[in-house]
Amino acid sequence: MPIVSEATLRERARTFFQAELTKSLEVAFLYPTDRTFDKDVEVSWLISRTADLRASLASQSFSADIKVDAAELLDSSNPNYAAPISDQMRYACNLILRAKIENSRILKAQLEGDYQSTGATDPWYAGLTATGLPPLPGEKSEPVSSPTLGEITDKFVASKIKHDWAAKTAADVKRVIKLACALIGDQKPMSSVNTDDVKNFRDALAALPPNYMKLALKKGTSPQEAIESNSGGACLSLKTQDKYFTMFRQIFIWAAAEEHIDKVPGANIKVAGIKTVIDGEQREPYSEAQLTKLVHSPLYSGHQSEKCRYKPGKLLRRDGYFWVPLIALHSGLRMGEILQLRKSDLKQENGIWFFDVNKAEDKKLKTHSSKRKVPVHQALIELGLLDQMHSVPPASRLFPEIKKGSDGYYSHNFSKWWGRFARHMGFASPKTAFHSLRHNFIQALREAGQLEYVNKALAGHADKSVHAQYGSAVPLTILKAAIDTVDFKLNFSHLQP
Known part of the structure; x- marks a missing residue:
């Protein structure tokens, strides 16, 4: 007998149950109008039938007719059922x-006119109803067209790309959709996607190997094959699982809002263990020892060549690779925010130089609160940042040598370079990354005793307090005074121009 997954069996059983409900609905509607129909006899038989079925379930003894129906769930055409019965057959x-x-309980309630008791209460079949009355003899049933999962996801993606998503978000969600269609089936009617499908998707995320979403789908490896070959191996982090699961759920939230489906299936399903992420997987700031390795690395003391900045040499290029980590450390700007800066974004107001973080053509912001003015730290001025920027053409990006990656973002290639560089220099660790420099900056602000509303203004975090709703933005003079208190007790004398 071929192996069929429990999820597939449950889905087939739900289809079987709906077909049984439809037949019972015909009995409840049409039979009472037949003068030869005796309702009391039928109800009595249903009570006896239900009791026999319950006894069979309790004793796990299955009659031939039950086995026939179960064999159909298993795709078995063999009338000679295996003895002893297999676990899969027993489950079916x-x-x-x-x-x-x-179904017997519901039909009894219908015949007695007790329609308040006709909802399915068994957890395996909850929420299912009859699909409608079967056609009368001689009538032709008109098939009801239900949009498939694949059709709905296409509409979802088209709508979000037009109105909401950046290119990177679209690429991430498309990978999630491709996985969902591989696990559930892109031809499955959207209205038939149920809680079990949602659970199976969540459980698959917990078993997939890292980078499967980016690599294996392109190579034609199915999720089931990847999970089987990864038994006991490394899996996606909880944060990544939660990220992908949230993207998956958005499909159904959108479909329900657009009235393609009646309700969101598995609305209360969550990624198991996600609450433990707060302490377990958060990025940490670089330690003083890690920062010391960075500022005294060949990147800042002299390197072999432009492509080999982790080996000592006589070349010292003061380009984007030189400046971007220093700016991040002394401003808290995100990698993407720095890399998309233009010459015109380096401005002066009342004698204060600042980075104008804004949204424009070919420039994106993470959130609305990311738009802000961040004064240039005095340490960066002393290291010659402003002098060097004077030579950059007005319409140019500050660091044109750092090109876009395959995902359309400047951070793509630089992030990979930073990871390799950190490993070569010996300051890489599981809980640190380039974003750790932003953590260092915010931590330094707090250690300097700066007020939290000032810290939020510099970091681009939304301030949702009541006081924040009054007045205008934090003055540049206050931001400049605060940012210049950031001190990492590092020796930058060798970086003087």
């Missing part, structure tokens, strides 16, 4: 028995 028999018990 349980599905059939519970469907028949529930």
